Amino acid sequence: MNPAKPASPPPSPFSLAPDQRARCERLRALAETRLRPLAERGEPGRVNRPLVAALGELGLLEGLFTSGALDLCLTRESLARVCTEAETAFALQGLGAHPVHAYGSPAQRDRWLPRTRAGRAVAAFALSEPGAGSDAAALALAAEPDGSGAWRLTGEKTWISNAPEADFYTVFARTTPGAGARGVSAFLVPAERAGLTGAPLAMLSPHPIGSLAFDGVRVDSGDLLGEVDRGFRVAMTTLNRFRPSVGAFAVGMAQAALDAALAHTAGRDAFGGKLKDLQSVAHQVAEMATRTEAARLLVYAAAAAYDRGESGIAGRAAMAKLFATETAQYVVDAAVQLHGARALQCGHPLEHLYREVRAPRIYEGATEVQRAVIAKELYANAAAAEEMP
Secondary structure, eight states: OOOOOOOOOOOBTTBOOHHHHHHHHHHHHHIIIIIHHHHHTSOTTSOOHHHHHHHHHTTTTTHHHHSOHHHHHHHHHHHHHHOHHHHHHHHHHHHHHHHHHHHOOHHHHHHHHHHHHHTSSOEEEEOOBTTBSSOGGGOOOEEEEOSSSOEEEEEEEEEEETTTTOSEEEEEEESSTTOGGGGEEEEEEETTSTTEEEEEOOOSSOSOEEEEEEEEEEEOGGGEESSTTOHHHHHHHHHHHHHHHHHHHHHHHHHHHHHHHHHHHHHOEETTEEGGGSHHHHHHHHHHHHHHHHHHHHHHHHHHHHHHTOSOHHHHHHHHHHHHHHHHHHHHHHHHHHHGGGGGSTTOHHHHHHHHTTGGGTTTSOHHHHHHHHHHHHHHHHHHHHHOO
């Protein structure tokens, strides 16, 4: 009698299932053959609409609204390892449109989501302001009632990815003065709305980013996302979903830098041998690989916890983003150092990564904000444990 075959273990964030690994390989191949050529023809600092359209044609944008957090992380990591421009275009569509998917009315969803999935409409998430970056509850963009049941938006947004070229914006504005986070509402604002203008910003990172000016832009209940004065919840639930995947973007960049360092140090002649034969170089590469793998596992664990609906998601997402983005900065910098001057030459893959890797430590909550989120949750959990009988 043959013994019963043991059941296959369930997928674990610490060991991807074969189909997940195969999907990552397919994504990297698509990024290499279909997406990178389009990215290379794009203009730095501008929305690359052919690239966004290709993401839609390949069915990748659909996954922004149908996939779990772990699958989202696997997609972002795979794309970033080969083509950061494709990864960023993919992620920005999700960040800008997720509030519409999660909180929009049927009319809003019907108008914008099919076009977003197809890559025909470009989305943007407009939260940051000149005086309210990390302190999102300090938003000053005013939504003032105009007496007809509508509001007029007056003020400014800045450091908005895809601005001023997006087709629609998820905009967060203050509907109740002096109420902090409880007085913010979210609106879907089409780009053609009268009184809305913008300008591009020249930034270190090559992805499109700009400022927006609102001069009495009219919005009404049909533009509202969710409920009045509950917009901070819209922002935070969106960020909690995407923060682990920002970590995945960082892991993809770190892995690309590690791959480059391995290839270079194995082939470069120096001091009578190969660079990899120097103990200092071998130890450096080992440290880069260990930190990258640790970051990857933390990101996967946070995403898997999100998908399971576990508590403490804000803290776990913050840990994933914090550790992965800091790790990517370290690994890319170390890879540049191992390559020497050639890595600083314009057009070198590591020169590109060196510019790309800095921004994720700031956007969607700076490193310092992530530490504050983590500490707040730790102390709250400790206090709750003390109160238990």
